[in-house]
Amino acid sequence: MRAAGVRCIDCHEPHSARTRVAGNNLCMTCHALPVPPAPKIDPATHSHHQVGGPGDSCIACHMPQTVYMQRHARHDHGFTIPDPMLTKELNIPNACNRCHVDQASDWTLKAFEKWFGPHMARPERRRAKVIAQARARDQQAMPELLQLLNGETNAFWRAVSAGLLKRWANEPNVMGALLASAGDPDPLVRSMSVRALEPLTALPNQSLGAALGNRLSDAIRLVRIDAAWALHATVDTNSAAGLDLLNYLRHNADQPAGSLQLGVFHLDRGDILSATRYFERAVAWDTNSAPSYHALAVALSLQGRNDEAVQELQIACRLAPRDAEFKFKLGLALNEVGKLDQARAALEEAVKLDPQFAQAWYNLGLAYNALGKTEPALESLLRAEAIDARSPQIPYARATILVQFGRVEEARSAAGRALEIQPGYPPAAELLQTLSRGRAPQKDR
Ligand code: HEC
Numbered sequence: 001m002r003a004a005g006v007r008c009i010d011c012h013e014p015h016s017a018r019t020r021v022a023g024n025n026l027c028m029t030c031h032a033l034p035v036p037p038a039p040k041i042d043p044a045t046h047s048h049h050q051v052g053g054p055g056d057s058c059i060a061c062h063m064p065q066t067v068y069m070q071r072h073a074r075h076d077h078g079f080t081i082p083d084p085m086l087t088k089e090l091n092i093p094n095a096c097n098r099c100h101v102d103q104a105s106d107w108t109l110k111a112f113e114k115w116f117g118p119h120m121a122r123p124e125r126r127r128a129k130v131i132a133q134a135r136a137r138d139q140q141a142m143p144e145l146l147q148l149l150n151g152e153t154n155a156f157w158r159a160v161s162a163g164l165l166k167r168w169a170n171e172p173n174v175m176g177a178l179l180a181s182a183g184d185p186d187p188l189v190r191s192m193s194v195r196a197l198e199p200l201t202a203l204p205n206q207s208l209g210a211a212l213g214n215r216l217s218d219a220i221r222l223v224r225i226d227a228a229w230a231l232h233a234t235v236d237t238n239s240a241a242g243l244d245l246l247n248y249l250r251h252n253a254d255q256p257a258g259s260l261q262l263g264v265f266h267l268d269r270g271d272i273l274s275a276t277r278y279f280e281r282a283v284a285w286d287t288n289s290a291p292s293y294h295a296l297a298v299a300l301s302l303q304g305r306n307d308e309a310v311q312e313l314q315i316a317c318r319l320a321p322r323d324a325e326f327k328f329k330l331g332l333a334l335n336e337v338g339k340l341d342q343a344r345a346a347l348e349e350a351v352k353l354d355p356q357f358a359q360a361w362y363n364l365g366l367a368y369n370a371l372g373k374t375e376p377a378l379e380s381l382l383r384a385e386a387i388d389a390r391s392p393q394i395p396y397a398r399a400t401i402l403v404q405f406g407r408v409e410e411a412r413s414a415a416g417r418a419l420e421i422q423p424g425y426p427p428a429a430e431l432l433q434t435l436s437r438g439r440a441p442q443k444d445r
C-alpha cells in the first residue's frame with residue numbers, strides 16, 4: 001500500500017496517533033468503493049467468517065499482532081495476506097493459526113484452499129518462495145530475482161531483490177543487472193544496488209568503477225554514502241561524498257557498530273593499528289557482538305598476532321554458533337598457529353553449517369592433505385569444485401595432491417581442468433609441463 005501512496009496519516013490522526021476510524025470501517029474507507037488502485041472488498045463474503053465476528057476483522061488477518069521485546073505488542077504494517085501454504089512449505093507464520101491455535105496447519109490449509117485457493121494466483125506466494133530460496137543461498141533463485149529486479153513496478157521489491165543478489169554479484173548477468181539498477185529512478189533501489197556491488201570493488205572493471213563513481217554525486221545522501229562506502233578503501237576523503245561518509249562514520253562512532261565500521265574503514269585503507277583500536281573499542285562496548293570479535297581477529301592476524309586472533313575467533317564462534325564464516329576463519333587461524341587437527345575440525349563444522357561454502361571445502365581439502373588424509377582431501381576439493389566451477393585454483397590443488405602420490409594421469413586431467421577454467425593459468429600450465437618432461441615436480445604445498 002505504501003508503494004501505492006498510502007501514508008501513516010491516511011489511517012492515523014497525526015497528533016494523537018489514534019486510528020481515524022474504528023474497526024473494519026477504517027479499511028473500508030478505501031476498500032469499499034473502488035478507489036483506484038485499492039482493490040474492492042465485499043465485506044459480506046470476503047473473510048468467510050461470521051460478519052462482524054472476531055474472525056471477520058480485517059486487521060486480525062492482515063495486521064496480526066506480535067509482541068516484541070516481551071512487552072511491546074505491534075500490528076504488522078506489512079498488510080500481508082495470510083497463507084497457510086507458506087507455513088507448510090517454509091514455516092512462515094500465518095494469521096489464521098494465531099486464532100486457530102488448536103488446529104494443525106493442514107486443517108487451516110484445507111479450509112484456506114477451499115475459500116481462497118482460486119484467488120491465490122497472486123505474486124506473493126511465488127515471491128516468498130524465491131526469497132526463501134535466496135536466503136538459503138540456493139542459486140536457483142537467481143533468474144527470478146533478476147526478473148524481479150528488472151520487471152517489478154514496486155520499487156521496494158526491486159530493492160529487496162538487489163540486496164539478495166549481492167551473493168551472486170560476480171555472475172556476469174547479475175553484475176550487469178546491478179550496474180543498470182544502480183541508476184534506478186528510486187533511491188532505495190540505487191542504494192541496495194550499490195551495496196550489492198560493494199564486494200566487487202576490488203575488480204578492475206571500468207563499468208563498475210563508472211557506475212559507483214556516478215553515485216558519489218547522487219542527489220540522495222544515502223546513496224552517496226553507500227557509494228563512498230563501497231569505494232572506502234580509496235575514496236578521496238576531501239570530496240563531497242568522502243566528507244559525507246566521514247561525517248556519517250564519526251556521527252556513529254560512539255556506538256559499538258559505528259566503532260566497528262570505522263575500524264573497517266581504517267583497516268581497508270591500510271591503517272591496521274587504528275583499525276585495531278576501533279575494533280577493541282567495539283568489543284569492549286558490546287561483548288556480545290560476534291562480528292566485532294571477528295573483525296578484531298582479522299586485524300590481529302594481519303599483525304601476525306595469530307594466537308590472539310584464534311582467541312577472538314573462538315569468542316565469535318561461541319556467540320554465533322551457526323555462522324559458517326566465523327568457523328571458517330577460525331579454521332584458517334588455527335592452521336596459522338599449527339593446530340592442524342583443530343583447524344580441520346573447525347572447517348568441518350563450517351561446511352556442515354553451510355554445505356555450499358566452496359572456499360571452506362577447499363581449505364578443508366588442504367587441511368586433510370596436511371594431515372595425510374588423502375582421500376578425504378580429494379573428496380573435499382571435488383565438493384569445492386562442484387560448487388564453484390569457476391576457480392582454477394581448486395582443481396590445481398587437486399592436481400598437486402595427486403602428483404604427490406604418483407597418480408600422474410589423474411593429476412594431468414585435474415590440471416587440464418584448471419586450464420579449461422582459466423586458459424593459461426600459470427601454476428597448472430607449469431605443472432603440466434613438468435609432468436610431460438617426466439621430472440618429479442616440486443612439492444607445492
Ligand atoms: C487510504 C486508502 C487505504 C486504506 C485506508 C486501506 N488501504 Fe489497503 N490498499 C490500498 C491500496 C491503494 C491498495 C493497492 C496497493 C497496490 O496495488 O500496490 C491496497 C491494498 C491492500 C492489500 C493487498 C496487498 C497486497 O499484497 O497486494 C491488503 C491486504 C490491504 N490493502 C489491506 C488493508 C487493510 C487491512 C486496511 C485497514 C487496516 C487497509 N488496507 C486500508 C489503500 C488503502
Ligand code: HEC
Pocket residue numbers: 024027028031039041043046047048049055056057058059060061062081082116119120
Ligand atoms: C479470515 C482472514 C481475512 C479477513 C478477516 C480479511 N481478509 Fe482480506 N484477504 C484474505 C485473504 C486470504 C486474501 C487473499 C485471497 C483473496 O484475495 O481473496 C485477502 C485479500 C485481500 C485484499 C487484496 C485483494 C486483491 O484483489 O488483491 C484486500 C485489499 C483485502 N484482503 C482487504 C481486506 C479488508 C478491507 C478486510 C476487512 C473488511 C479483510 N481483507 C478481511 C484474508 C482475510
Ligand code: HEC
Pocket residue numbers: 006007008009010011012019026059063073074075076077
Ligand atoms: C492502512 C491503515 C494504516 C496505515 C497506513 C498505518 N497504520 Fe499504524 N495502525 C493501523 C491500525 C489498524 C493499528 C492498530 C490500532 C489499534 O488496534 O488501535 C495501527 C497501530 C499502530 C501503532 C501502535 C502499535 C501497534 O502496532 O499496534 C503505531 C505506533 C503505528 N500504527 C504507527 C504507524 C506508522 C508510523 C505508520 C506509517 C509508516 C502507520 N502506522 C501506518 C493502521 C495503519
Ligand code: HEC
Pocket residue numbers: 048049050051053054055056057060061082095096097098099100108109111112
Ligand atoms: C481473529 C481470529 C481469527 C482469525 C485470524 C481467523 N479465524 Fe477462523 N474462526 C474464528 C472464529 C471466532 C470462528 C467461529 C465463528 C466464525 O465462523 O466466524 C472461526 C471459524 C473458522 C472456521 C470454521 C470452523 C468450524 O468448525 O466450522 C474455519 C474453517 C476457519 N475459521 C478458518 C480460518 C482460516 C483459513 C483463517 C485464515 C485465512 C482464519 N480462520 C482466521 C477466528 C479466526
